Amino acid sequence: MTVDARSDLQNDWRPKTIYALGFLTLIATFNYLDRSLLGLALPEIKAEMHVSDTVLGLVSGLAFVLFYSILGVPIAWAADRYNRRNIIAIGFGFWSLMTMLSGFVANIWQLAIARFLMGAGEAAGLSPSASVISDLFRAERRALALAIFGTSSAISGIVFFPIVGWIGDIHGWRAMFIAAGIPGVLLALLFVLTVREPVRGGKEAVATAFQTSTVLETARFLMRSRTYLLLVAGSTFMGANLYAAAAWAPTFLSRVHGMNLTEIASVIGIVRGGVAVLGIIAGGLLIDRLGRNRPKMRARIPAIACFIAGPAEAVFLLSDPAFLWMPAFIVSSFFVLVYQGPVFALGVSVVRLQMRAIATSIMVFSTGLLGQIFGPLIVGMLNDALTPELGATAIRYSLLLGAVTPVLAGVMFWLAGEKLEADGALVELKAEPEPAR
Numbered sequence: 001m002t003v004d005a006r007s008d009l010q011n012d013w014r015p016k017t018i019y020a021l022g023f024l025t026l027i028a029t030f031n032y033l034d035r036s037l038l039g040l041a042l043p044e045i046k047a048e049m050h051v052s053d054t055v056l057g058l059v060s061g062l063a064f065v066l067f068y069s070i071l072g073v074p075i076a077w078a079a080d081r082y083n084r085r086n087i088i089a090i091g092f093g094f095w096s097l098m099t100m101l102s103g104f105v106a107n108i109w110q111l112a113i114a115r116f117l118m119g120a121g122e123a124a125g126l127s128p129s130a131s132v133i134s135d136l137f138r139a140e141r142r143a144l145a146l147a148i149f150g151t152s153s154a155i156s157g158i159v160f161f162p163i164v165g166w167i168g169d170i171h172g173w174r175a176m177f178i179a180a181g182i183p184g185v186l187l188a189l190l191f192v193l194t195v196r197e198p199v200r201g202g203k204e205a206v207a208t209a210f211q212t213s214t215v216l217e218t219a220r221f222l223m224r225s226r227t228y229l230l231l232v233a234g235s236t237f238m239g240a241n242l243y244a245a246a247a248w249a250p251t252f253l254s255r256v257h258g259m260n261l262t263e264i265a266s267v268i269g270i271v272r273g274g275v276a277v278l279g280i281i282a283g284g285l286l287i288d289r290l291g292r293n294r295p296k297m298r299a300r301i302p303a304i305a306c307f308i309a310g311p312a313e314a315v316f317l318l319s320d321p322a323f324l325w326m327p328a329f330i331v332s333s334f335f336v337l338v339y340q341g342p343v344f345a346l347g348v349s350v351v352r353l354q355m356r357a358i359a360t361s362i363m364v365f366s367t368g369l370l371g372q373i374f375g376p377l378i379v380g381m382l383n384d385a386l387t388p389e390l391g392a393t394a395i396r397y398s399l400l401l402g403a404v405t406p407v408l409a410g411v412m413f414w415l416a417g418e419k420l421e422a423d424g425a426l427v428e429l430k431a432e433p434e435p436a437r
Contacts, residue, residue, distance in 0.1 A: 057380025091124020165265025239371020
C-alpha cells in the first residue's frame, strides 16, 4: 500500500466524505418519508375508498414489499459490480415520481400499483448506500458512519413529517404525496452532479486482487456465517416492529387518543424522531468507543436496546393517561432504532468485500419481506377480527406484536455477539482497491 493510500485510509472525515454521507442520509430520509406517508394517510384513505383494515394492511405492507424485496438482490448484485452512485440516483428519482403519482390515484388498486412501483425504486436505496459508506470509512469508524446514516428515519420524522401532516390537514392526503415526491426528482439529479463513486475497497487495511462473486457463491458463504444469520433474524423481528408502527401508529393515535393529522405528525415526527436521533447517535458513539477492543459489544449494545424497547412499547400501547404513555413512548423511541447502524456495520464486517451489497440486500430482503408481511398485514387482520368486540381500542392489542418482536430481536443480536469471533475468521479479504467507474 502506498503512502498516499495509507494517508487516505486514516483520513475518514474529510469535506467530500462528509458531504457524500450527508447526501446519502438525505436520500434515505426521503426513502423513509415516502414509504411512511401511507400510514399517516390511512384514516383518510379508509374513509374515502371504503376498504377494510386488512386491505389497507395489504396495500401498505405487501404491495410495497414485493418489488422492494424481490428487486433488492439483483440491484445489489449490480451495485457490487457497477457504479453505485448512478444506481442510487436512478432509484431515487423513480420512487419519488411514484410517490408524486400516488396523489393522483382514483381507487385502492391504482394506489397498490403505485405502491408496487415505489418499492421497486426504493430497492435501489439502502444496500448500494451502505456499500458506498463502507468504502468511505474504515471498519473502526463504520458503525458511527452507518449510525449517522441511520438517523435518516428520525430526521424524516422531525423535519418532514410535521410539514406533510400540516399539508394533509389543509389540502388533503393527496397533496402530501405530491409535495413529498417533487423534491426527490430534483435531488436525484443534484446527487449525480455532485457526488463521486468512491474507490471500491479503498478503506481496507488489507488488499489483494479484486474478485467478484456470484450470487450462489455469496449465498454459500453467508449460510456458513452464524453471526450473519442471527443478525438477519434479529433484523427481521425488528422489521415487523418498525413496519407495523409505521403503518398503524398514526391510526392508533387517531382512534385511541383522538388526534388529528397535525398532532399525529408532531408526536410521531418531532417527539419520536428527535428522541430516536439521540438514541441512534448515542448507540453509535458507545459502540465506537467500547467496540474497538471488545467486539462483542457491537452486538450486545443493540441487544440491550431491544430488550428495553419492547416493554416500553407495551406500556405505551396499554396506557390511557398521557403522563404514562408519553414517557413510555419516549423510552421506546430512544432505544428502538439503536440497532440499525451497528447491525448493518456488523453485517458487512463478517462478509468479504465483494459481497457487501448483496449481504446487505439479503438482510433488507428478510427485514422487508417478512417484516412488512407480518407487521402491517397481521395488525390489520387482527384489527378486523377484534373490532366487533373491542371497537376502536382493538388496535392497541393488535399492535402488541410490536412489543414482543424487539425482545426476540434482542436474543438474536446477543447470540450473534457470541459467534462473532469464530465467524470473523471466515473473512479473508481478497480485494484490492478497484478504480471508480
